[in-house]
Amino acid sequence: MVEQLINGLAESDEVDLFYLEERDDRPLIDFGNRGKKIDFFERIDFDRYDILHSHTIKADAYLWWHKKHRRNAKIISTLHNLAYEDLPMQYGRLKGNLLANLWGKVLRSFDGVVCLTEEAQKHYAGHWKSVKLIDFVYNGIEKETKKCRGSDQKTVTNRSKKKMGILASAGGVGERKGVDQVIRALPRLPAYDVFVAGKRTKEIEHLVELSRSLGVEKRVHFLGFVAEVACWIEEMDVMVAPSRSEGFSLGLLEIVRSRKPVVCSRISSHREAFDESEVSFFTLEDIDDFVAAMRRVESEGPVRVDRAYQRFVREYTTEAMVEKYRRIYRRVSNAE
Incomplete structure (x- = not known):
């Protein structure tokens, strides 16, 4: 900012x-x-x-x-x-x-x-x-991204899997970023691998243990700090913003600018930035609701994505x- x-x-x-x-x-x-x-x-x-x-x-x-x-x-x-x-x-x-x-x-x-x-x-x-x-x-943020040179973090995995991205920010992966909620939902979302971009912290040890206990550790990838964020987002099929608290997420703006479907936690700053017609919300700690939000993204066309992008251009x-x-x-x- x-x-x-x-x-x-x-x-x-x-x-x-x-x-x-x-x-x-x-x-x-x-x-x-x-x-x-x-x-x-x-x-x-x-x-x-x-x-x-x-x-x-x-x-x-x-x-x-x-x-x-x-x-x-x-x-x-x-x-x-x-x-x-x-x-x-x-x-x-x-x-x-x-x-x-x-x-x-x-x-x-x-x-x-x-x-x-x-x-x-x-x-x-x-x-x-x-x-x-x-x-x-x-x-x-800038209306247009700079020319993409390619992500500095490769996310090549099983080609049959879809890629779900979480942009945990340069500040690091911590409790506030809510990544654990996505890991807890993974057993019910077998089509996805999850990629987490953000500085490695001690919290990652707990998340690795959580993924191991749920049998999904091979589908959870912690990439560390990603410099070419826009290029990395382009590799994802869907983005998730699961934070428990945010001031006003620049990461969310970068996702919307990239015209990617996004699932957001229903916290005040996310709800103030975009509405239900623009992004798909889920209630914090409600894994059933998160899975339902992912299903909505899968079944919908680009309508929400286009609406969110137009709001970004007008206001952000x-x-x-x-x-x-x-x-x-x-x-x-x-x-x-």
Whole structure:
């Protein structure tokens, strides 16, 4: 999302990117001379900028820590998750709720906070009453994919099997991504192999054991991080988005852009992005409902796929997202 926002803004505005850490589990996005790594206690020239826009709790904490060195620049943050759902799943209930509460205290000093959906804005309004929740902006991606060079992860298996893909994201395969639900359904979906794209985590050990206990381990494939996501999606027959919690899924947008049939968990962010006429939903933890959703996808033609794609073009492109952020920047800086 940050990459899309920077590239869109840079067409008419001066944009610099500062980042606090590098990861060895996936490539660093190339922002050329606009990107610079800094340390947490390193002070930048804050007032060189009209807007300081942070993403993730660590970047928010950086701006909060250095707030006394800022005089004129306005600060906003984008929240990419539902903290009181996501953090307890990631860190345990006690630590997760503590982190969420501390995050709210940090954001009280900001000039505004942006959520990814209307439901997320309501989520935070109930928890962080003193935080300035100024708006929500749907994520956007480029309308067209770049020329496909071929996936870096081959998925050649038994040619008689259909390919079901799960895009667990660069963040990794964890409980929040809901992959276990799909594995539990596999004994009732003998026509499919499942391919999971996403950084390998400890959760995968539990999923491998689950697949083994159900006798489907040969049909479940964990691919690790996949760089050429669009090419990989093209190899799949159907995509599944089984997450238990999401801010606003860029992965789901990539699937819809590729015009692939998709089965989604019936969570608030998915339901806000698309409706029953565009994707096939299933109720969380209800394996019968998941199997039924897969059957619907198998029996239907491309009608849902086409409807979902048309909605993507109308509402979820980079251009739409960037224009909304420009309005927020002007609003926060009192320019309108």
